[in-house]
Amino acid sequence: MKQSLSIIIIGTGAAGLMAAHQLADVANVTIITKNSWIESNSALAQGGIAAAVDKEDHPKAHLADTLAAGSFFNHRSRVREMVNHAPYLIDELVELGVPFEKTKGGYVLANEGAHSKRRILHALKDQTGKAIVEVLQQVVDGRVVQLDEQLVTEIVVNQNKVQGIIANGCFMHADAVVLASGGAGQLYRCTTNTAGRQGTDCIWLTKPALY
Numbered sequence: 001m002k003q004s005l006s007i008i009i010i011g012t013g014a015a016g017l018m019a020a021h022q023l024a025d026v027a028n029v030t031i032i033t034k035n036s037w038i039e040s041n042s043a044l045a046q047g048g049i050a051a052a053v054d055k056e057d058h059p060k061a062h063l064a065d066t067l068a069a070g071s072f073f074n075h076r077s078r079v080r081e082m083v084n085h086a087p088y089l090i091d092e093l094v095e096l097g098v099p100f101e102k103t104k105g106g107y108v109l110a111n112e113g114a115h116s117k118r119r120i121l122h123a124l125k126d127q128t129g130k131a132i133v134e135v136l137q138q139v140v141d142g143r144v145v146q147l148d149e150q151l152v153t154e155i156v157v158n159q160n161k162v163q164g165i166i167a168n169g170c171f172m173h174a175d176a177v178v179l180a181s182g183g184a185g186q187l188y189r190c191t192t193n194t195a196g197r198q199g200t201d202c203i204w205l206t207k208p209a210l211y
Contacts, residue, residue, distance in 0.1 A: 006173060008032065008165055010152055011180030013042035014129070017136035019178050021096075024143040030174070032150040032167060037137060038130075041182050041193055045129030047112070048120040051086035054109055057117045059083040069114035090121065097135045099123050 005027040009016045012033040020031045033040070052062045062083040067074050094100060100121045101108040109118035123131035140146075147167075154166040155177055164173040185193025 004028070005175050006030070007176045007178060008172060008174040009178040009180060010165070011040070011178075011182055012037050012133075012137075012146075012148075013040035013180060013182055014132050014136065015042070016178070016180035017133065017140060019180060020140045020144045021136060023178075024140060027175075029140075029144040030147060030172070031140070031144050032147040032152070034149065034151045035194075036148050037146070038133070039194055040133065041185075042129045043133040044194060046126040048110060048122040048128050049086075049090065049132075050115060050119050051090045051121060052083065052117070052119055053087050053090055053107055053121070054118060057119055059086070061117055062086070062115075062119060065115050065117075093132065093135070096139055098132050101125075 007023055007027045007029050009019050009023075009029060009031040010033075012031055016031055016033075020029050023029050050062065052059045059080075063080055066079050066083060067076065070079075090100070100123045107121050110120040110122065111118045112120045122128050150167040152165050152167045153169075156163040156165060156171065162174065162177050164171055165177060166172075183193060185191035186195065
């Protein structure tokens with residue numbers, strides 16, 4: 001049964017949409033973006049998703065490859081959590097309808113980048129991100145409020161408790177705010193991130209509005 005809890009999710013990429021899906025049955029969810037729904041890093045991602053789903057692979061090997069690729073600057077516990085959960089998340093995406101490429105023996109797996117095993121899954125060839133985002137959009141459609149062209153400028157906090165956000169100059173109430181806004185790629189001269197990824201969520205976190 002849905003409760004009276006209201007949650008705003010900022011960002012309509014894979015992370016924001018998955019959060020909306022998982023929260024929609026227990027809260028009143030609004031998911032917003034400052035651009036259109038399809039303008040996200042996730043939707044434009046052409047590479048596949050790495051997960052140790054082959055019987056000859058293991059999350060421990062995935063962990064080792066990821067740490068080595070990051071020159072061991074990675075946050076080890078976070079990487080371990082990611083690689084351990086990856087196979088289960090692939091199963092969930094498949095159940096939702098993401099068309100990962102398969103053969104009679106299982107998934108079509110590629111060996112790319114720093115991976116020592118074949119563990120890269122693709123959907124719609126080089127449009128994996130687009131395939132995932134489109135499925136997740138369909139899953140949340142009708143279950144959440146969807147708003148685009150909303151520029152968030154402040155997260156409103158009172159006595160260390162989130163009250164909502166300011167978007168397009170208007171206050172929107174929320175009991176909780178989920179940040180899934182896509183990172184800060186545009187702060188760098190060279191980036192493959194979409195134009196709107198400017199790291200504004202970092203500003204919201206360090207300078208909340210106090211009302």
